[in-house]
Amino acid sequence: MPPKRKPLTERMAQVERDLETSDWCTLFHDALSAFEKRCTLKPKKVVCLGLGSLSDWAPARYQLALLLRLCRNFDIPTERIEAFDPVFTKEDTEYLAGLDMQVATEDMEARYELIDPTLVFMPHCDLPFYNNLFEINWSRERLANMILLGNNLDDYVVSGPTKRVQSKGPLIMKIVPHLSATSLPNKFPLEDAAFNDLQLQFVKMSELPPEEDEFWKLDIASGEKDALAS
Numbered sequence: 001m002p003p004k005r006k007p008l009t010e011r012m013a014q015v016e017r018d019l020e021t022s023d024w025c026t027l028f029h030d031a032l033s034a035f036e037k038r039c040t041l042k043p044k045k046v047v048c049l050g051l052g053s054l055s056d057w058a059p060a061r062y063q064l065a066l067l068l069r070l071c072r073n074f075d076i077p078t079e080r081i082e083a084f085d086p087v088f089t090k091e092d093t094e095y096l097a098g099l100d101m102q103v104a105t106e107d108m109e110a111r112y113e114l115i116d117p118t119l120v121f122m123p124h125c126d127l128p129f130y131n132n133l134f135e136i137n138w139s140r141e142r143l144a145n146m147i148l149l150g151n152n153l154d155d156y157v158v159s160g161p162t163k164r165v166q167s168k169g170p171l172i173m174k175i176v177p178h179l180s181a182t183s184l185p186n187k188f189p190l191e192d193a194a195f196n197d198l199q200l201q202f203v204k205m206s207e208l209p210p211e212e213d214e215f216w217k218l219d220i221a222s223g224e225k226d227a228l229a230s
C-alpha cells in the first residue's frame, strides 16, 4: 500500500523552509534586487494563474512558496492575492482560503484588467493566456500597472515565430521588444521543473510607440489571426 500523504499544510511548511534555506533563494534575491533597480513599480496586489494543483504537483508547491516570499518582499498581504486554476482540488482551495487568499471561481482565461499596480504570477502558463492578459490591458495606462512573472516570452519570438505563435500570440510578438526581463536562476536542485525558464518582466513604457501607431490596434492582430487560421 502506498504511504499515506501528509496534509498539504505540512507539505507546504516543509517546502517553504526548503526554499528559504536554499542557495537558489539567495540567487533569486540577487535577481530580484537587480529587477527592482530597473522597475520602480510597486505592486499592490497579485493575480496568480495556472499554478497547478498544490496537492498533486510539487512544482506548484514551490511556486506558491516563491509567491508568498515575493509578497513579503513587496509587502502585499495575502488577502490581496487572487488565484485561479481549474485543476485546484478541494484541499488546494481550502488551503489557499486558509491563507486568506481569494480563490476565484470564474474562469477569466487570464483576462484580468490591471487597474492597480499588479504582480501577475503565471509560471509556465500556455501562450494564449499571456496573449489574453496583454489583450485586455492593451493601453499605456494598463500596461504600466503590470509586473509579470512568467515564461520567457522572448523564446516564442526569437526561435522564429511559427504559425501557432503568430495566431495564438500576436500581441506577444508585438510586446516582446518592449519588455525588460530579469531571468530567475535556472537550476533549482530540489525540483527541476519549478522555476526553469521563468522571468520577471515589465513593459518599458518610454519605448512604446505613440498612441496613433498601428501597434495599438487590436483589430489588426485579430485580422492576422483569422487570416492565419483560415
Ligand SMILES: C[S@@+](CC[C@H](N)C(=O)[O-])C[C@H]1O[C@@H](n2cnc3c(N)ncnc32)[C@H](O)[C@@H]1O
Residues within 6 Å of the ligand: 049, 050, 051, 052, 053, 059, 060, 063, 084, 085, 086, 087, 107, 108, 109, 110, 123, 124, 125, 126, 193, 194
Ligand atoms: C503548463 S501547466 C503549469 C503548471 C505549473 N505552474 C508548472 O509550472 O508546472 C499550465 C497550468 O495552467 C492551468 N490552466 C488551464 N486553463 C487555465 C485558466 N483558464 N486559468 C488559469 N489557469 C489555467 C492548468 O490547469 C495548468 O495547471
